[in-house]
Amino acid sequence: MNLNQLRYFACVGRLQSYTQAANELHVSQPSLTNAVHRLETELNLTLFTHRGRHITLTATGHALLQVVQTTLTTLDNGVAAVIAADSQQPIKIRVGCIPTVIGTYLPKILHEFEQAHTRQITFELHSVTTERVLRGLAAKTLDLGIAAVDGRRPGVLYHPLLKQPFIVVVAPNHPLAHRPQLTLTDLLPYEVLTYTPDLLIGQKVQRTLTRQGISDQLDLKAVYPDEISIAGMVQSSTAVGLVADTLYLEAFDLVKVPVAVPEDLRVIYAMYRADNPQHAYLAELFKLFGQQKRK
Structure with a gap:
């Protein structure tokens, strides 16, 4: 058993995914898998259960993970303190x-x-x-x-x-451009561009639309990674963008309109x-x- 094995196990145990742990540790997945398997063999313990491609910590694995995480934290903090002092x-x-x-x-x-x-x-x-x-x-x-x-x-x-509220962005000649404020139902006649649900902010948009009871009514295109891509599409179309109010939008010829949503987007x-x-x-x-x- 060596320090690398313990660090590898701690990362896999925290994420419960060899793929994600390999990406985070910048090592190959086979190397990571082999290191954890050797640790299980050396300790004669079963640390994970396997269901297809999914892994889950066993009760023994959970107990060992707590010990290893505490030990590694103590070690890392101690080494950092010695280096800083010297x-x-x-x-x-x-x-x-x-x-x-x-x-x-x-x-x-x-x-x-x-x-x-x-x-x-x-x-x-x-x-x-x-x-x-x-x-x-x-x-x-x-x-x-x-x-x-x-x-x-x-x-x-x-x-x-800081807080970034929900806003709608539209082209200057858009029918909604001169409205002082909008509701989500005002967006129903238009294609609405917003963030992909792969992002945390995209998931926040989806949850908010669902809570407001309008998610299934909108013509929603939730495929965009950021405000730049949404703004670029909106400024030359009749679509509207449902986004956070960020500095990225200042580079575009767009009108920003507040939208009545009882929470901040970000x-x-x-x-x-x-x-x-x-x-x-x-x-x-x-x-x-x-x-x-x-x-």
């Missing part, structure tokens, strides 16, 4: 941020924080999707995440940064794991986010 280099905080926020006020705040902690802190900024932010936090390849999430995960601390949070070794710095950064929000 090193003259600044601590690097890895930040994963969704593209719609990365170019707004975030760089200014991070730069301000770096200036206040000269030679102590540096930031490594990555523009990634919400899904990759969440995976990075879970795998500890990211220290701080900036993304839109609906639910909260245990062991993760959250700070709300709430963007800063988040980090409570067991992160840089907890003190991240908590201080949360305070700075709060101060900026009040300005």
Whole structure:
């Protein structure tokens, strides 16, 4: 039994998928499968049950996963603390941020924080999707995440940064362009373009339309990955776009119309794991986010 086997098992156990774990760990699936099988053989334990391509942790697997996760966290935090104490280099905080926020006020705040902690802190900024932010936090390849999430995960601390409401975008000559506000039923005569359900934001749209009792009535085309692709299609057609109000839309010749929906489409949070070794710095950064929000 070695450290790699334990890390591989911890990742497979958390995701309960060899395919997803291999992608997250950047290893081949056969190598990952063989490593976990060797661990089971060495320990003489059955850690997973197999049903076709699906795997599920056994009760023994669950028990071992808790032990391994606790042990790896202790080890990683201890190693990070020793390195930080012995090193003259600044601590690097890895930040994963969704593209719609990365170019707004975030760089200014991070730069301000770096200036206040000269030679102590540096930031490594990555523009990634919400899904990759969440995976990075879970795998500890990211220290701080900036993304839109609906639910909260245990062991993760959250700070709300901004809210993006539902809006409708239409071409300037569209019949709805001069309306001060719209309801979802106003969209019934038109083709409605929105996000693919493969994305978390697309799933939020689908849930909202279902709760409003209009999901089956709309001529909905939910196949688009972002506001850019939706806006590009809308500005040269009679279709309407049901989207979040983001900076991406400013590049297009479109009219934005508020839509009466009793919830925001996207709430963007800063988040980090409570067991992160840089907890003190991240908590201080949360305070700075709060101060900026009040300005």
